[in-house]
Amino acid sequence: MTDVLDETGAPLPQTRRGWHRRVAAIAGPIILSNASVPLVGTVDTAVMGRLPDPAYIGAVAVAALVFSYIHWSFAFLKMGTTGLAAQAFGAGRPDALRDVLGRALLLGLGFGLLVVLLQLPIEHLALPLVGASEQVTAFAGRYVAIRIWSTPAVLMTYAVIGWLLAVQNARAVFALQLLLNGLNVALNLAFVFGLGMDIDGVALASVIAEYAALAFGLWLIARELRRLPGRFHLGRLAERDKLVALLKVNLDLFVRTLCLVTGFAVFTAKSAQMDDVTLAGNAILQNLLQIVANGLDGFAHAAEVLVGGALGARSLAAFRSAISVSAQQAAVLALLLSLALWALGPALVALYTDIPAVQAAAGRYLPWMVLLPLFAVGAYQIDGVFIGATATAEMRNAMIAALLLYLAVLHLLLPRWGNDGLWLSLLAYMLLRIACMARYYPRLVRSVGAAGSAA
Template sequence: MTDRSAVDGRVSARTLFGLAFPALGVLVAEPLYLLFDSAVVGRLGALPLAGLAVGGLVLAQVGTQLTFLSYGTTARAARLHGAGRDDDARNEGVQATWLAVVLGLLLILVVQLFANPILSVLGGGGDITAEATTWLRVGVLGTPLILVTLAGNGWMRGVQDTVRPLRYVVAGLALSAVLCPVLVHGLIGVPALGLVGSAVANVIGQAVAAALFVSALMRGPRTRSLRPDLAIIRRQLVLGRDLVLRSFAFQACFLSAVTVASRFGAGAVGAHQVVLQLWNLVALMLDSLAIAAQSLVGAALGAGRGRAASMLASRVTAWSVGFAVVLAGLFAATHGVIPPLFTSDSSTLTSIDSIWWLFVTLIPVAGIVFALDGVLLGAGDAAFLRNATLASAVVGFLPLIWLAAILDWGLPGIWVGLMVFVSLRAVSVVWRTASGAWIRTGTDTVGSRTSTAEGS
């Protein structure tokens, strides 16, 4: 049942963080497992580890580019939940799951057909490409399962249930973590499969998580059919198109940043990697609050309470900025402690020092951006977010990155570009939120052109 205080615009720390912390667990579970997977495969030697890195990079793009199955479904399901139509909200999960299966099967076909040319470009051909191909041909079989999990996360977040998704994801990853060393190294009498054992373990764990999400869809009373509904799927694809284009903008920016950083030497690349991973950690923390905001705002709009949604936007942003300021303070206080944990190389440490305070300064600004991204995603305002992100990338991040290369500004030039990118996004989402143009109440406004008048 919807938290009525949240629907009325009052959100407590307990409500917000009660949704955010389990969502954070889901966000960090996969990266933590991938570190474990890399450690297991790494004991086979450098070549299998390189194959895992290259093959895994291709598979990772599935989750990165198709997150609309999660975030888009949350936006649509949250409105229905706020209107008291939980069975319809669950039906959004059903349709997203059908879409996940179809897209997953198409991706299996594409990757199986084009694995060699794709991996030859990334791995440079030779032994690394051969290892990566072996891993990817098995690992890609889990693509529909990965996408089903994304869809399941989406509708459950929409009905403000972030605990069960955490349990399901952890159950799948825990099984993979047990099977991975057994299959890779041939423990307890099982034949050693080497690198391919890692892929098999991944697929089995993904199957368990996907099965749990599907079973949750099928449990309980239903008034809707489990068959595909093309009208709903079409609206989900409209929302998905905007989120995919937005994701491409992020990928272009960060790939360009790595490319330019490599021109400044190994120390700069190492420093960029270290601080970027810390930035990604901060982003995951703030994204968990954005997920909570998405669910709460969507429910308020679905309940017809536009002014309450506006109040929620202000309150969630205040909590997010406060949390971000605390994080910035922690990183400022540990300036001399954290970098040496990653490296003892003097050139890398010097390069880290050159961008550390830019990183710290960026965190509170990110607190605004992530919170209001969540608010606008909850409102289904994906087209605006797409345009704002693309414009911020084209006007801010990309020109400054390439100027940093041309004018030899070094690593600080890249991170100034990131600051401009995030700051432009902050200005755009603050302006959009203040305008109230995103406040469209009712249950049929996400992924369609229709809307109702603003609620009270």
């Protein structure tokens, strides 16, 4: 049986303590890099929160919803790349590693250009569906018209990040995210406070930062590829069976991610239909949720990488260790995040806005955010396991079921309890995701065991 290898070519540890160190070594840099991701949304919201009209905060939330659909609908370019490339890495197949990268970059470029071509239908059809006020919709439209030009860079960067994670170069991902988000924040502040721009400056900052990040990411990839034997072959990139397999994985992940984003989109849309102050307060809390999600994603990504490597090497023992150790460490982080939100939540809300009504609205529903890390951690971890295993059909089916059940819960709770019902439904959504995925887990374990026995 082939050993599961780390990025140096050495076997992964065989002891429990060794596995804890290995998971922490992968998750640590990813958590640090992910910590800068919500910083952009935080600064966007905080900068708009210093302007006199709460409609600016709402506009950022509505525009972010549009780009959640656009960008995260293509998140398979990162998730699918990580799973397939991690399996190639674990099996010691450098040619397959190159092929996965090449196909993902080409798909990212093609889909990104398609979105740019469809910008007018997206802007004129998507924003009215949210149901926000006329002023919020107008501000959001200005943002979307500028930000959409960054889509090719965003989607190709997904492929770059997914591949770097698969080869366990988390430090390169950290550097890439630091450049992307640090430059975005700096330009944000310069354009809005230095040049007197408003929502246009926030959007332009993102476009510039995302193309700079793509250029840096491609340089990081080129440096990594110099360490691998072989070279790209255009003929291999176009092999029909490999393209069909990639498209199948990506189509499953597309449907799964579309369902996931729809769940959060419904949350934002229902917030927008209440009033601008409630929308702004919920937007601040959702931004805190993004901070939580990006922290917990570090261990989910560790599970993706190590599960993919274990499957590539057909090692059931490594598969089980990757799951259990990453889940334990993620649970500890979730508890710490909940305690931090409980202790620091009001102060964090005050950093976002100085509008008293918005501060009061966010503070009123802050207890729901304190609970969310404890409910969400299992959903993120089980996603990481199935992504690493490229068990995408199961993910698709589970997310469709979870979304339908979530919408039913929301239909029952929202009319009775208003915004409290909206937040309670979101907690239920996290648990429903875990339950619907868990029913496929025994089958996944059996398939790994069968593969290991046949090796």
